[in-house]
Amino acid sequence: MLELSRVEIETPERKLFGPLTFQIERGEILGLQAASGSGKSVLLRWMLGAVPEGLSARGELSLDGRRIHQLPTDERQIGLLLQQATLFPHLSVAGNLQFAMPPSSDRAQKIAQLLQQAGLNGFEQRDPATLSGGQQARVALLRALAAEPKALLLDEPFSSLDPELRAEFRAWVFDQISERQIPALVVSHDRDDLQQCSRVLRLNGESVDV
Numbered sequence: 737m738l739e740l741s742r743v744e745i746e747t748p749e750r751k752l753f754g755p756l757t758f759q760i761e762r763g764e765i766l767g768l769q770a771a772s773g774s775g776k777s778v779l780l781r782w783m784l785g786a787v788p789e790g791l792s793a794r795g796e797l798s799l800d801g802r803r804i805h806q807l808p809t810d811e812r813q814i815g816l817l818l819q820q821a822t823l824f825p826h827l828s829v830a831g832n833l834q835f836a837m838p839p840s841s842d843r844a845q846k847i848a849q850l851l852q853q854a855g856l857n858g859f860e861q862r863d864p865a866t867l868s869g870g871q872q873a874r875v876a877l878l879r880a881l882a883a884e885p886k887a888l889l890l891d892e893p894f895s896s897l898d899p900e901l902r903a904e905f906r907a908w909v910f911d912q913i914s915e916r917q918i919p920a921l922v923v924s925h926d927r928d929d930l931q932q933c934s935r936v937l938r939l940n941g942e943s944v945d946v
Contacts, residue, residue: 829860
């Protein structure tokens with residue numbers, strides 16, 4: 737379970753939001769809806785441990801009962817999927833996945849299994865630049881999952897795709913989250929995205945409304 741408790745983030749001039757308190761159960765996909773400039777992306781960065789300089793934050797973040805808000809980013813075990821795929825252009829598809837994976841002797845086998853799940857058999861040595869937008873999006877998610885996160889944050893992850901591909905990719909992403917039974921937070925303006933979430937919270941600047 738991913739749990740936020742009385743989280744507040746402020747600039748030197750004003751409070752962006754808070755106090756926020758909510759929980760996301762294992763396998764649950766929680767949608768977060770908010771107006772532009774309300775601080776939702778800052779909230780995700782705080783959850784990752786990367787609050788922009790000049791902002792102050794208070795509150796607690798726990799994952800499976802362990803307080804993690806004071807840990808460095810690489811120890812929080814939280815994955816991130818962004819609007820743009822942001823694959824490393826100098827690495828192959830396999831290189832991108834291997835970059836995120838914990839050390840092990842069977843990386844090649846695990847990479848092959850991940851690519852098979854995504855319908856990308858034999859793509860190990862492909863240059864990311866040769867992939868379609870949908871294929872890049874799938875590799876980006878596989879890279880996030882390859883790190884074996886215990887929670888996943890998604891920031892407008894489907895908005896760069898055309899409507900038909902967006903629906904297909906969203907269904908596949910949500911299936912992956914459900915199969916792995918990890919809590920996920922989806923930030924989106926798209927009504928279709930939010931309708932597929934387990935619950936939707938609306939950030940109103942002070943708190944959240946269910």
